[in-house]
Amino acid sequence: MSYKKKRPKVGIVMGSQSDYSTMKLAQKVLRLMKINCETKIISAHRTPDRMYKFAKNSEKNGISVIIAGAGGSAHLPGMIAALTSLPVIGVPIESKKLKGLDSLLSIAQMPKGIPVGTVAIGSDGAINAALLAASIISISDKTIRKNLNLWRKKQTNSVKKKPN
Numbered sequence: 001m002s003y004k005k006k007r008p009k010v011g012i013v014m015g016s017q018s019d020y021s022t023m024k025l026a027q028k029v030l031r032l033m034k035i036n037c038e039t040k041i042i043s044a045h046r047t048p049d050r051m052y053k054f055a056k057n058s059e060k061n062g063i064s065v066i067i068a069g070a071g072g073s074a075h076l077p078g079m080i081a082a083l084t085s086l087p088v089i090g091v092p093i094e095s096k097k098l099k100g101l102d103s104l105l106s107i108a109q110m111p112k113g114i115p116v117g118t119v120a121i122g123s124d125g126a127i128n129a130a131l132l133a134a135s136i137i138s139i140s141d142k143t144i145r146k147n148l149n150l151w152r153k154k155q156t157n158s159v160k161k162k163p164n
């Protein structure tokens with residue numbers, strides 16, 4: 001069975017269609033790692049029922065890690081983390097007015113008791129969220145560990161010794 005036919009492993013969610021240009025980078029990295037994922041638009045304030053159903057059913061649906069991208073007040077990752085004990089990685093989306101500082105602080109400053117792993121603002125964060133998800137999955141999946149280590153090796157090899 002190909003990885004695509006298996007049940008989802010990583011759930012990528014985002015508050016708006018406008019987040020997709022950033023969050024599709026997470027999707028791309030997961031696909032490179034051969035990690036199956038499902039990608040959805042879920043807004044904590046615009047579609048609260050969708051968010052509740054997604055979070056409550058995530059474990060049952062075979063999801064191991066959730067990556068949640070949100071901008072502005074960015075409560076989506078924290079709200080999802082409140083509804084499931086699966087690991088949640090929050091990606092702060094670069095907002096128009098505050099350049100994502102609002103998103104970053106909102107996601108990183110979760111009060112004790114409900115953690116959300118937080119990565120960098122924007123595209124670096126989306127890519128790192130996927131790599132972190134791969135790393136979490138690799139604890140119990142040798143193939144993914146191999147894929148992740150291969151990816152890292154390629155990255156190392158791509159760094160030139162001298163600038164030109």
Ligand code: RP5
Nearest residue numbers: 015016018019070071072093
């Ligand atoms: C948040 O509001 C979304 O995550 C998005 O980053 C931000 C702006 O959303 P749109 O107005 O572009 O739909 O909920």
